[in-house]
Amino acid sequence: TVRSSLTMIIYNKSLALPPQHVGIGEIVNMVSTDIEAVASAASHFHFLWTGALEIIYIVLLLIYEARMSSIWPIIVIVATLPIQLYIGNKVSHYSAVWIQTSGERLHLMTEILTAIKLLKFYTWEVYFSKRINEIRARESAAAASQILSRAANFAMVFAVPVLGAFACLVSLQINDPAGKIDPTLAFIVVSLLNTLRYPLLMMPLAVKSCSSALNALGAITLFMQRPQLVDHRQNASMKSDPVGKKGVVEMVKANLAWGENASSMLTNVSMHAYPGEIIAVVGTVGSGKSTLLGAMLGQTNVPQGSVRVVGKTSYCPQEAWLINTSIMDNILFGTPMDRARYTKVIEVCCLGRDLSLFAEGDQTIVAERGANLSGGQKQRVSMARAVYSHSDIVLLDDPLSALDQKVARTIFEKCIKGFLRDRTVIMVTHGLQYLYQVDRVMLMGDKGVLEYGPYTELMSLPGGKLRSLVEAHVDVNVETVLDYESEESVQRYNTIQIPSGDDVISDLVSVQVNQERPNAIREPSDTDERVLYRISQLNHGIEVDDDTMKQKAEYDHLTTNGPYHVSSQLQNIPSFARSVARNELSVLTYRSESDESHLTMENRADPHQPSKTGPITYMKKGAGGIIVSGSICVIFFAVHSIRMVLDIWVKSWTANTTGLSNQWNAAVFGVFCVSFSFGVAFRGFLLAKVTASKARRLHDSMLTSLLHAPMSFYDKTPLGRILQCAAEHQGAADDRLPDASLQFLQYAPLAIGSLIIMFLQSDWPLMPSVAVLSVIGFVILVLPHKCGALRFMSNKAKGAKPMLYSHVASSLEGLFSIRAFNAQARFRSLTLGHLDETNTWEIASQNIRFFVALYMDVVCSFAIFACAYWFVVQPAGTKVKSAVVGLALANSLQLLVFVQWMFRMLEETKGSFNSVRELQHMGENVAPEAPFVITNRKQPDESWPSRGEIIFRDIVLRYTQYGVSVLKKVNFTVNPQEKIGIVGRTGSGKSTLLVALLRIVESCQGKILIDGVDANSVGLRMLRKRIAIIPQEPVLFLGTVRSNLDPYNEVEDSAIWRALAAVHLDVIIRPMQGGLNAIVVENGRNFSLGQRQLFCIARAILSKSCIIVLDEATAAIDADTDQLIQTAIAKNFADCTVLTIAHRLNTIIDSDKILFMDAGHVAEFDTPLALLNNPASMFSSLVNQTGPESARKLRQFAEEKVAKEVAVDKK
Known part of the structure; x- marks a missing residue:
């Protein structure tokens, strides 16, 4: 037709x-x-x-x-x-x-x-x-x-x-x-x-x-x-590869640009990579790292020089892209199933634990835009796709930045260095701590390659740019650090444990998802029969005997962690049991257990009947x-x-x-x-x-x-x-x-x-x-x-x-x-x-x-x-x-x-x-959010909040009425102008704290007080406008630079330029035609991901809010720019209350307090030094896992911060 x-x-x-x-x-x-x-x-x-x-x-x-x-x-x-x-x-x-x-x-x-x-x-x-x-x-x-x-x-x-x-x-x-x-x-x-x-x-x-x-x-x-895309990767003038097999990437004096008529973005690029090598690409935001990968994928124009890629490629983008099908299909991506290989890929990408807790395992349908997976889970599934493919060349565009340090280190050691050891790996990264373990490093900047060669060779150059960069951000002796993850720690990672406060459940539930249990990939995990028996009693309406405190504690735990009432779980008792153990999983994971139609459409009247x-x-x-x-x-x-x-x-x-x-x-x-x-x-x-x-x-x-x-x-x-x-x-x-x-x-x-x-x-x-x-x-x-x-x-x-x-x-x-x-x-x-x-x-x-x-x-x-x-x-x-x-x-x-x-x-x-x-x-028929503007009762004045005090009081949050409690009776107080670092593994509830604070999802129990005002009593527009957030996934809209920073035209041009200068974007915007009126294309594709993140930070600076929330805002930014941004944040938000979620511990080690989230609970909340001085502290353990030298530096930073505060107090 x-x-x-x-x-x-x-x-x-x-x-x-x-x-x-x-x-x-x-x-x-x-x-x-x-x-x-x-x-x-x-x-x-x-x-x-x-x-x-x-x-x-x-x-x-x-x-x-x-x-x-x-x-x-x-x-x-x-x-x-x-x-x-x-x-x-x-x-x-x-x-x-x-x-x-x-x-x-x-x-x-x-x-x-x-x-x-x-x-x-x-x-x-x-x-x-x-x-x-x-x-x-x-x-x-x-x-x-x-x-x-x-x-x-x-x-x-x-x-x-x-x-x-x-x-x-x-x-x-x-x-x-x-x-x-x-x-x-x-x-x-x-x-x-x-x-x-x-x-x-x-x-x-x-x-x-x-x-x-x-x-x-x-x-x-x-x-x-x-004009269609022209693949410039094939060129007969290139010399034949020395090893005589696929997996070769070579560039010789290549100029690389996006678009046929665009001026060259990268000039005189020369490099080579062969099978069994890992090439790390580092550089500042906008230096052309993604452009380099684009050239290897045949996506860019090559007006001068040559690019050759021999063999099949696979690619893991910086922003994970998944399709609306099962997790397994997303990983296989059309490649035939090889059970042993598939199981190994699940293990090295640290997905086994997640899959074992999904009701349908790897048959779980990924919702549109991956809505039912956390950012880390999406990135690991995307990584697994690139790893599973039978490609000769694996291109990784900073996949580790979206993961916490423990998971990132595990994937680097077991997947990139281990599973991919026979393939050519080219990895864009901001993780300088990995460079000593790669074969060659390419440092990008000034529209080209600043330095390229083996790590040791570049580090030995007097005044070398890479050496200066590494010495400023990581210990030069970091290569002496051994693999900090023992078998015991890996085993702990692959074991699901209920928080120790719930003794009965903790004793009963322990789900193993290591490679000896491949059935965890497809089938629900096993659960202790005693838990099933007691849950069965609840499901069938049998009164739970609460003569003993342990049984009462178990009952309370069940009712808190999942409002899966009697009638909703009669036919799926194991699913109910898993909901008890799912506290550490993604804040959105539980949704995969609901009917598949919930992932595809809102409940509606039958469209086949006449209206x-x-x-x-x-x-x-x-x-x-x-x-x-x-x-x-x-x-x-x-x-x-x-x-x-x-x-x-x-x-x-x-x-x-x-x-x-x-x-x-x-x-x-x-x-x-x-x-x-x-x-x-x-x-x-x-x-x-x-x-x-x-x-x-x-x-x-x-x-x-x-x-x-x-x-x-x-x-x-x-x-x-x-x-x-x-x-x-x-x-x-x-x-x-x-x-x-x-x-x-x-x-x-x-x-x-x-x-x-x-x-x-x-x-x-x-x-x-x-x-x-x-x-x-x-x-x-x-x-x-x-x-x-x-x-x-x-x-x-x-x-x-x-x-x-x-x-x-x-x-x-x-x-x-x-x-x-x-x-x-x-x-x-x-x-x-x-x-x-x-x-x-x-x-x-x-x-x-x-x-x-x-x-x-x-x-x-x-x-x-x-x-x-x-x-x-x-x-x-x-x-x-x-x-x-x-x-x-x-x-x-x-x-x-x-x-x-x-x-x-x-x-x-x-x-x-x-x-x-x-x-x-x-x-x-779509139920709206809470009132956007409240007019029938008195609202705080324009100066609210002026101090920035935040109190979470017994907050319980579920994403749906009958979902798992993602936050469980969370209590903590943030004093005015305090800087709080929020840490915890993927899915522990870190981002959900921000969701609760901004009322993206309404809490079902408890209160959040901001300067003594109940957040639920304030209209959403006032609440959200008074809290500046720098999100994990930056977005720019079609329009101009100004419309993306100040859509309501409330700020003077000079203030916008100051905000851009604070995040070092002014040097990029000023040369653009129109300046603040320069065009931003759809989805901000004319800026790199890191530059888009800088735009979001500039928005926060312009908001002049006294409460700032950073949700892993510098994950996609290089270490140098990160340091500059941290300085800008310290300078511009010195009088603000700042909540920072970060994977990089160095970005939050100088916080006033550390909030450690674990399975929806506040596990620890104290000053960094106090937690580090406690050997049993989870935060101390996390710092130790970064390696001896890195841990020493982090502890030193915490001690120096306290010393400075004491000195200031004495004055």
């Missing part, structure tokens, strides 16, 4: 484009909207030539029957033709504007939805709502103008035959010597001109459809003309409410009653039964014609205005709901489904519903009126009654069954489309990975699979439509036959007036066209109401 062909053409092109030419929102819009326009025009195009032929044929028949009098209706047709062409051009113009603005809105919506969490952190909902509404105002105006133009066209279509009939009949009366009109001729003329309505109606629709298709094809053509409340709710919205909406329906029937009167008047006029003179007969007929023409125009304009108002209300409601929906909604609802609502369903409300309802309300009175006239034009209406009843019987008995099947098929097709759109969007997000693994063919196959599913339902629904159309034609033909047959078989001597026969037959002939079209438009209207129901559901 046209749809499938164009989808694959666009998808194949997108897979071959350079990264800077791939706009996800733009491509999804082409696949969802532009292709639909072209597919629709493929069928509507034929109405152009068939309509023209039909008009010519009708005009010839008119000339044959009416002779000279036919000139007048022809003049009317010709005179109104320019008007119709003008209206058609306006429809095309407004259609093009509507498509363009719809694309702009969807593009921005895609950006917003993919970064909705960050949007909530910054309270930018109002700003982006304003931007969306500005685009929406233009889009809505174009849609309304388009419908108004279409209504004007309908008015012309219905007025032209009536006015032409009036002119022709008056001419016939004037030209007749007796001043009479032959009834037979009169109804032939009326019937021919009535038939003219269909081509006059369909031709403008076809012009509109073809015009929209041409606009869409224009956009697609421009997209297809974009019953949708039309009523729709009529209540917008201008005038249900009264105006109901009045419009009445007006449509009232106006058509004039049309019925016209036909009856023609019968009476030609039969001379009116009692009026010929002049008065003509005058009355003319008045009816003019009244009908104005009535048709008025009802169309009224409908267009009202439906435009309702569409605006639906969009505003949906946008408000989406911007204020809780994060749990986005975790459960696929991006594709939300975008379908914003694009396809909103398009239905803007265009298809007004158009379909307009046509249905045009044809329904016409068809019903024709049946009524047929029934009334007989003294003994047996046969006409049979004709009418046959149509009614078909409508009542046959049509509902077929239409129900049609709705089912159509909704199945619509349900398959969001999955296709999500797949396309996901593919584009992971384009680097797809190309690196050479998986384009596999993803094309997946796209074809989605298209096949959609087409299966589309073809089935088309077949049902053809069946309904065929049977409706048969029934209507039978009705015409019955009507005609009745007049033929009248008994001898019965006088039947020719005017009566003409009136009945003229109306019966209209059934053949308009009954079928009426029901077609009825189904189209019902289908559009399903879209309206989806919009209503998105706008009204």
Whole structure:
């Protein structure tokens, strides 16, 4: 089909484009909207030539029957033709504007939805709502103008035959010597001109459809003309590799740049790597590390020099990319299963423990955007994919920065140095502590390679840049450190232990996930029978004996750690047991145990059922409410009653039964014609205005709901489904519903009126009654069954489309990975699979439509036959007036066209109401967050919070009502201006503290007090605006540098430049064209990940908040820049309360206190030195695990900090 062909053409092109030419929102819009326009025009195009032929044929028949009098209706047709062409051009113009603005809105919506969490952190909902509404105002105006133009066209279509009939009949009366009109001729003329309505109606629709298709094809053509990515990696001038096998990477004086016309970003790059070697790439933020990997993947332009890559590549990106399938499929990525290899990869990537605690093991479905995995888990799954592949060259773009030091060290030792020892590994890293263990180090900077060679050689260079860097941040003797992770520590890591405070459970639960237990990969972990027995007692309602404190403690632990009540776990006791042990796992992991549908869609009404409340709710919205909406329906029937009167008047006029003179007969007929023409125009304009108002209300409601929906909604609802609502369903409300309802309300009175006239034009209406009843019987008995099947098929097709759109969007997000693994063919196959599913339902629904159309034609033909047959078989001597026969037959002939079209438009209207129901559901049935702004009670003044005191009091937090407690009775106090370092292993609840503080998820127990004010009593906008956060995953939006730092234009330029200078971005921004108004492309792709993180820190500086939260904000930044940033943070946030989550202990060792999180509990909270002086401290143990020299330095830093504080106090 046209749809499938164009989808694959666009998808194949997108897979071959350079990264800077791939706009996800733009491509999804082409696949969802532009292709639909072209597919629709493929069928509507034929109405152009068939309509023209039909008009010519009708005009010839008119000339044959009416002779000279036919000139007048022809003049009317010709005179109104320019008007119709003008209206058609306006429809095309407004259609093009509507498509363009719809694309702009969807593009921005895609950006917003993919970064909705960050949007909530910054309270930018109002700003982006304003931007969306500005685009929406233009889009809505174009849609309304388009419908108004279409209504004007309908008015012309219905007025032209009536006015032409009036002119022709008056001419016939004037030209007749007796001043009479032959009834037979009169109804032939009326019937021919009535038939003219269909081509006059369909031709403008076809012009509109073809015009929209041409606009869409224009956009697609421009997209297809974009230059494709050229792989510059192959070059015959390169020398052959010395080892004679794959796995060789060589660059010789290569200049590397993004884009064909871009100036070289890296110059004179020379390097080599061979199998069995590890090459570490280090450098400052924006120095070109990712560009180097891009060149090895063939993603960059090489205007000078040579690049050669021999062998297969695999790639682990800095931002983990996962697809919406099982964890196992994400790791295999199309590679055949090798059980032994797979198990080993799980072990060396430290995934065994996580998989054993998922209810479905490695069959757990990864939610869209990896919403049910923590950042560390996503990164390790991404790493496992690169490691498992049978590649010769493994490219790692700083994968260890998202992991805590213990896990990072384990993966480096066991995976990179161990499992990958025979392959070529090129690793971008900010972990300088690993450099002494690699074969060569490449130091990037100044748009090129500063130093390249073996670590020992570079460290021996006097004044060497790498030596200076390493000496400033790690101990030069670090290479003497042995592997600090003993077998015992690894065993502890692979063992799940309940916190020691819960003695009974701790004694009973210990789950091993080492390599001797490969079944942990797929199956739920074993659990002690005593735990199962006691949980079984709880599940079956058996009262737990709390005579002893231990049993009571166990009961309390179970009820706290999982509100999986009796009824929810009757059939899955092991799952309940695992929920007890899941405290240390990801804060989102538990969601994988819920029904798979929770990962793909929000619970909704059955979309296959026709919407019953949708039309009523729709009529209540917008201008005038249900009264105006109901009045419009009445007006449509009232106006058509004039049309019925016209036909009856023609019968009476030609039969001379009116009692009026010929002049008065003509005058009355003319008045009816003019009244009908104005009535048709008025009802169309009224409908267009009202439906435009309702569409605006639906969009505003949906946008408000989406911007204020809780994060749990986005975790459960696929991006594709939300975008379908914003694009396809909103398009239905803007265009298809007004158009379909307009046509249905045009044809329904016409068809019903024709049946009524047929029934009334007989003294003994047996046969006409049979004709009418046959149509009614078909409508009542046959049509509902077929239409129900049609709705089912159509909704199945619509349900398959969001999955296709999500797949396309996901593919584009992971384009680097797809190309690196050479998986384009596999993803094309997946796209074809989605298209096949959609087409299966589309073809089935088309077949049902053809069946309904065929049977409706048969029934209507039978009705015409019955009507005609009745007049033929009248008994001898019965006088039947020719005017009566003409009136009945003229109306019966209209059934053949308009009954079928009426029901077609009825189904189209019902289908559009399903879209309206989806919009209503998105706008009204999504539970919102807490109030954004509170007006009914007193709020803190503008200076709040002024001190920055934070008190967590008995906080318990769950991500869903029946989820695991992620925070469990957390208690701690942060004094004003204190600097708190928050540490703990992945999934211990560190980031969840910030989620609770900012009320991204509401706590279910306890209070958070900020300067003595309960955070729950403050509106979300005030709360979040007064706390500055620097998130773990930085995001930039399409716009300018200024709009990304100060969207509300509240800060002077000088303050923005100072903030940029504080994070060392000013040297990058000043040379850019426009300065603060320099363009930031979609997702900030013209800045590196580290630079994007610096933007987030600059935002925090500009916020002037007294509470600052850093969620591993410098994980993607090199050590030098990290040191500069730490200095900037110390300087700019000296008088602020700062909460810092970090994997790098050196960034938090100088904190006033350390908060150590473990399994959702506060395990330790004290000064760094106090914890380090306690040998049993978990923090002390963590410091020791960094190695003797590093631990010594960290302890020294802590002691020096205390000494400085003592010295200051003495002064």
